[in-house]
Each structure stands twice: as structure tokens, then as C-alpha cells.
Amino acid sequence: MKIAVIGAGALGGTFATLLARAGHEVTVTARGPALAVIRAEGISLTGAFGGTRQYPLALERLVETPQLTLVCTKAQDAAAAIGDNARVLDGSPVIVVQNGLDGVRTASALLPCSDCFGALSIMAANYTAPGQVAITTAAPTYIGRGTGVADTVTRAWRDVLSSAVPTVALDNFVGAQWTKLVVNMLNALPAITGLSVQEVVDHTGLRRVMTESMRETVRVGMKRGVRFGSLQGLGDGPLRTFSRLPTGLGQVLPLRLRSRMGDVPNLGSTQQSLKRGQLTEIDYLNGAVVREATLAGVRVPVNELLTALVHEVEARGVPLSTYDVLERFAALRH
The missing domain is CATH 3.40.50.720 (NAD(P)-binding Rossmann-like Domain)
Known part of the structure; x- marks a missing residue:
């Protein structure tokens, strides 16, 4: 063909x-x-x-x-x-x-x-x-x-x-796109920090931020009337349950995704774009969550900041330190 x-x-x-x-x-x-x-x-x-x-x-x-x-x-x-x-x-x-x-x-x-x-x-x-x-x-x-x-x-x-x-x-392909969007929350923090996906998930503080970005994504989808599609063992029921868990328990989701990657460093597609000196598709990942949240009439501060930080790294040409990243997210809680 x-x-x-x-x-x-x-x-x-x-x-x-x-x-x-x-x-x-x-x-x-x-x-x-x-x-x-x-x-x-x-x-x-x-x-x-x-x-x-x-x-x-x-x-x-x-x-x-x-x-x-x-x-x-x-x-x-x-x-x-x-x-x-x-x-x-x-x-x-x-x-x-x-x-x-x-x-x-x-x-x-x-x-x-x-x-x-x-x-x-x-x-x-x-x-x-x-x-x-x-x-x-x-x-x-x-x-x-x-x-x-x-x-x-x-x-x-x-x-x-x-x-x-x-x-x-x-x-239910449209629902599966939303499920994949949740999975794609793996991308932003590696791009911001220069770490691999595995290293980000293994870091307690960064994993917490990643979990929060995933929870915001699921909650926005629910507000928008999405029925999440089945993908990688995830689906509507498990993701709705995940959205209600305390952040500590919810971290099982990024840990589960990390366990499937093995030990070969996974940079994520967003970091790969940065390493090639190209603009990233962050506006279509975390940025998509922000746009959908606006339509739903809710705020998603973690995804807003992740989107902004990736654009900051695009402009700087160098990643941010883990300490600086966590300080920026700590400021959201005050």
C-alpha cells in the first residue's frame, strides 16, 4: 500500500x-x-x-x-x-x-x-x-x-x-484522548528540570506536583462531561476514583506509569523538543487543560504554572533546578 x-x-x-x-x-x-x-x-x-x-x-x-x-x-x-x-x-x-x-x-x-x-x-x-x-x-x-x-x-x-x-x-476515542492527556502530564516536569521521567517520578516533591497536575486534568474532564476512554489499564472509573484520593495516595498513578518504562531514561517528548532547540507542544498538553478549565469555569493553578515554566525554559535555553521548581509550586499554596 x-x-x-x-x-x-x-x-x-x-x-x-x-x-x-x-x-x-x-x-x-x-x-x-x-x-x-x-x-x-x-x-x-x-x-x-x-x-x-x-x-x-x-x-x-x-x-x-x-x-x-x-x-x-x-x-x-x-x-x-x-x-x-x-x-x-x-x-x-x-x-x-x-x-x-x-x-x-x-x-x-x-x-x-x-x-x-x-x-x-x-x-x-x-x-x-x-x-x-x-x-x-x-x-x-x-x-x-x-x-x-x-x-x-x-x-x-x-x-x-x-x-x-x-x-x-x-x-470512545475522544474519551481516550483525555485519558492520554492525563498520561501526558508526565512530560512537563522533565522538560522543566532536565531530568528523565523516571527521575522526576522517583523524586517525592516532583512526583507530588505531577500527581496534582493529573488530578486537575481528570477533574476538568469531568466538568466538561467527558467519559474517559480505556487506555493503558486506565479508564473512566479508575480515573474518577483517582481524582477523589488524597494527593499522597494518588501518587500511585505516576508510580504505576513509571513502572512500565523500565530503566532506560525516558526524556519525554517535550524535553526532546527543547534539546533540539524547538518550541514544545506544551500549549496542547498542560495548556489544553488550562483552556478546557476556562471553558468549565474552574482554575487549574498547577497546570497553569507548569505551562508557564516550560515556556520559561524555552526562552532561557536551560532547565530550572529542582529546588527552584518546588519553591515556585510552594508559593501556590500560600
Whole structure:
């Protein structure tokens, strides 16, 4: 099958390589140094899905309509990337592999004649250099759309992706996006402190802040009438129970997520962006919680401060000390 992958970062590189290994005819879009490297050397994938090097066709933008397209850019880059390729994409199916809540809506608005789906990736993929990706934690990809039961077309695209990477067709995809948003609260503090996700969760003070950001996210979702979807053993019932637990007991959630990562340092996607000198997608993660909270008429001070601190590190170019971070959060309680 002719499959296009828009974006050649950690996830885009992973999907392009695994789909090519499975025998699909893959085209990947890239820019700058990555485009030249992929054209000359292909994409090298190492880690949990096995080592392979594949040579997808690399272009700055698509020139012909594929049978399927995966959009794997950062959330803040999705509209521009889809718009750049809309001429050849509109009318063909698109799967948006992205964090946050807005990806499928963005694609549907820009591609009104296309069937648009979302995909949630739980794997931990590190973009180590242009054309090089390391998978530190393997996990299935979850595909779906809307709030209902996964339909026949969704299951058909699941089967296509499953030829390359374990894929699950998901009921209540919108609810699962909210569940993934809770999981994505793992990202901000590593980006702010320069520590790995494991180091943050292992630190008592930072783990408490992370737990509070997760609790705020769940409570905002509840205020917005969300029924959380099933993902990584989490779902509506467990998350509602988590939202009512004292913070001390609630820390079992980040500890549980950390236990699945193993010991290979997981930087998180937000910190990876900072290390590459790029803007992060924090406005679509913790920032999305802030926006949804405004619509719900509630405050989320922990997520507000986390969003601000990531932007501060973007501007400074260096992380903040753990002491400084905890001092800033201590001030919220006074």
C-alpha cells in the first residue's frame, strides 16, 4: 500500500520505518538536515521493535495522493503541515498520530473531503539525530474516532497498521484522548528540570506536583462531561476514583506509569523538543487543560504554572533546578 507519513521526528520516523519494513511503499516528508540525511542514509530504528534501516522516499511535501496518510508532527505544527499537503491529501484517508485534543478536528477542518481518524501512541521513542530513532518502551498504537464504538473502517485501518506495529481499534476515542492527556502530564516536569521521567517520578516533591497536575486534568474532564476512554489499564472509573484520593495516595498513578518504562531514561517528548532547540507542544498538553478549565469555569493553578515554566525554559535555553521548581509550586499554596 502507498502510505505517506508527514513528519520525520520520533513518531514519524518510527512509523515510516516500521511500515516500510512491513512491505508498504512509504513516502515521508521532512525538512532541513533531516531531509538530506534520510535521502542519503534512510532512517535507522533501534530498540524495542528491533533494529532496522529503511529507505522511504523523502520529500519536502507530497506530490501525489497516497492511499493512507499518517500525520506525525507536533501538535503546534499540524495545521501548517496538513495545509502544505492539502492539495493532494483532501479526499484520501488521514490518521493523525498526535498528543492533545485537537488533531482530528484540525485535519477534518482542513481536509473536508477526507475520512479522518486519530491515533494515540504510547511507545517511548527518542529522536537521537536526523534519521535516527531509538524505541525505549514498546507499546501498542490505538486508533479510533468519535465517542462511539469503533466502526468497520476504523478496524480496517487498524489491520493495515498492525502489519507494522501492534495496533488496537478503540471505542470512545475522544474519551481516550483525555485519558492520554492525563498520561501526558508526565512530560512537563522533565522538560522543566532536565531530568528523565523516571527521575522526576522517583523524586517525592516532583512526583507530588505531577500527581496534582493529573488530578486537575481528570477533574476538568469531568466538568466538561467527558467519559474517559480505556487506555493503558486506565479508564473512566479508575480515573474518577483517582481524582477523589488524597494527593499522597494518588501518587500511585505516576508510580504505576513509571513502572512500565523500565530503566532506560525516558526524556519525554517535550524535553526532546527543547534539546533540539524547538518550541514544545506544551500549549496542547498542560495548556489544553488550562483552556478546557476556562471553558468549565474552574482554575487549574498547577497546570497553569507548569505551562508557564516550560515556556520559561524555552526562552532561557536551560532547565530550572529542582529546588527552584518546588519553591515556585510552594508559593501556590500560600
